[in-house]
Amino acid sequence: MSFDKLNLNKPLLSALDDLGYIEPTPIQERAFPIIMSGKDVIGIAQTGTGKTFAYLLPILRSLKYSDQRHPRVLVIVPTRELVLQIVKEIEKLSTYTSTRFLAIYGGTNINSQKQLVYNGVDIIVATPGRLVDLSLTGILRLKDIKQLVIDEVDQMLSLGFRQQLLSFLETMPSKKQTLMFSATMNEEIEAVIAKYFYQPEKIEVTPHGTPLEKIEQVCYHVPNFNTKINLLEYLLKNDDSLNKVLVFSATKKLADNVYEQLNQRFPEAVAVIHSNLSQTARINSLKQFHEGTKRVLVATDIVARGLDITDVTHVVNFDTPDTPEDYIHRIGRTGRANKDGVAITFINEAEQEFQVAIETMMNKAIPYESIPEEVVISKVLTDEEIPKMVDKIKQKKGKDKYVPGPAFHEKKEKNKKVILGSASVKEKMKGKIRTYRRS
Numbered sequence: 001m002s003f004d005k006l007n008l009n010k011p012l013l014s015a016l017d018d019l020g021y022i023e024p025t026p027i028q029e030r031a032f033p034i035i036m037s038g039k040d041v042i043g044i045a046q047t048g049t050g051k052t053f054a055y056l057l058p059i060l061r062s063l064k065y066s067d068q069r070h071p072r073v074l075v076i077v078p079t080r081e082l083v084l085q086i087v088k089e090i091e092k093l094s095t096y097t098s099t100r101f102l103a104i105y106g107g108t109n110i111n112s113q114k115q116l117v118y119n120g121v122d123i124i125v126a127t128p129g130r131l132v133d134l135s136l137t138g139i140l141r142l143k144d145i146k147q148l149v150i151d152e153v154d155q156m157l158s159l160g161f162r163q164q165l166l167s168f169l170e171t172m173p174s175k176k177q178t179l180m181f182s183a184t185m186n187e188e189i190e191a192v193i194a195k196y197f198y199q200p201e202k203i204e205v206t207p208h209g210t211p212l213e214k215i216e217q218v219c220y221h222v223p224n225f226n227t228k229i230n231l232l233e234y235l236l237k238n239d240d241s242l243n244k245v246l247v248f249s250a251t252k253k254l255a256d257n258v259y260e261q262l263n264q265r266f267p268e269a270v271a272v273i274h275s276n277l278s279q280t281a282r283i284n285s286l287k288q289f290h291e292g293t294k295r296v297l298v299a300t301d302i303v304a305r306g307l308d309i310t311d312v313t314h315v316v317n318f319d320t321p322d323t324p325e326d327y328i329h330r331i332g333r334t335g336r337a338n339k340d341g342v343a344i345t346f347i348n349e350a351e352q353e354f355q356v357a358i359e360t361m362m363n364k365a366i367p368y369e370s371i372p373e374e375v376v377i378s379k380v381l382t383d384e385e386i387p388k389m390v391d392k393i394k395q396k397k398g399k400d401k402y403v404p405g406p407a408f409h410e411k412k413e414k415n416k417k418v419i420l421g422s423a424s425v426k427e428k429m430k431g432k433i434r435t436y437r438r439s
């Protein structure tokens with residue numbers, strides 16, 4: 001099936017042709033006619049399978065030329081970097097039209113954004129915080145929004161964002177089309193959607209939370225921070241295929257610590273990104289990694305969702321994500337658009353409960369590898385690893401999620417349910433050797 005069959009128009013077909021895209025991905029093919037029919041939609045499809053164009057193509061197909069000032073389409077996403085990426089995608093598809101679009105996000109000058117909004121715009125892509133700030137100035141009016149997209153919807157409706165998002169939905173017309181997308185979903189969010197949105201049609205290309213087969217997964221049981229550093233150093237030194245490596249860590253502090261250690265060992269080859277850095281530094285780190293000037297990017301979960309970084313060969317989970325959803329999104333930064341990728345997860349003893357939850361959701365065990373002989377198993381613990389601190393980490397304080405807050409507790413409860421819900425993987429895991437001896 002080629003794009004010809006989607007009832008696109010000339011400008012869109014020409015833009016797709018320029019991009020060299022030959023046929024729509026399954027979510028694009030299935031979502032197009034349903035979105036065109038005007039229905040609300042929840043689209044679930046694996047990471048990197050083209051969900052952005054799945055909503056942008058029908059939106060741009062039906063957007064008529066207008067010189068009205070107030071926006072008619074609004075796309076809401078969790079991070080600034082994702083705003084910029086989606087705006088670039090709109091730009092690519094708008095080569096042959098005069099669509100006016102705008103990126104609205106924090107950490108930048110609000111006055112210049114006000115001026116741009118004032119000049120008139122068709123599509124706004126925004127993070128919720130800055131969007132609210134701009135609405136409050138009275139310059140941004142959302143009364144004319146006809147189509148609303150909530151990308152990474154499970155994240156956007158999780159506790160940290162929910163109130164902000166819902167209260168601000170009230171300022172929009174009730175008669176509008178709402179489109180929601182993600183690779184993961186959970187029952188709690190589905191209940192929120194059922195309550196606030198009108199009978200959305202669910203398009204599920206694969207069951208939610210299915211990782212891509214293209215991503216090769218492996219895990220190591222590693223006792224502590226210093227050994228994790230030793231192992232990562234070993235892998236980077238001995239395996240050339242680790243060419244573009246995204247290293248995730250749960251907290252800003254951990255990200256800084258990992259960055260410092262790696263930077264000493266691999267000078268000039270490592271960058272870091274987290275929400276305590278300036279917006280310029282964030283964009284710069286991402287750019288250097290994207291363009292291949294830096295081999296390694298150490299990051300918090302702010303880059304786990306939605307970002308499409310070209311040809312990431314390996315994702316390394318320096319710590320094990322505390323929710324299966326975070327795991328799916330983190331590893332989904334590799335293996336995108338039919339490419340291959342490898343996801344390596346370091347698991348210490350305290351993190352093994354997260355491993356069980358992840359494997360339960362995927363309904364598959366992550367293949368296990370022993371730590372190579374040459375890697376020194378350190379006995380030196382960091383300050384954070386003394387027992388009292390381990391408990392604190394388990395409560396996941398200070399994680400670099402998009403919004404801090406009680407979301408963790410909610411997730412923890414949900415995880416418990418998942419773990420209790422299915423015993424199969426848990427049973428399998430019982431037989432697993434969980435020592436740090438090399439076998």
Ligand code: ADP
Pocket residue numbers: 021022023024025028045046047048049050051052053306307308336337
């Ligand atoms: P998702 O939102 O599902 O994670 P994205 O929308 O970010 O995925 O798309 C992943 C990558 O696939 C992007 O680089 C995008 O440009 C590319 N892509 C999207 N649609 C197609 C297509 N029909 N053919 C080839 N590549 C595509």
Ligand code: MG
Pocket residue numbers: 051052151306
């Ligand atoms: Mg996406």
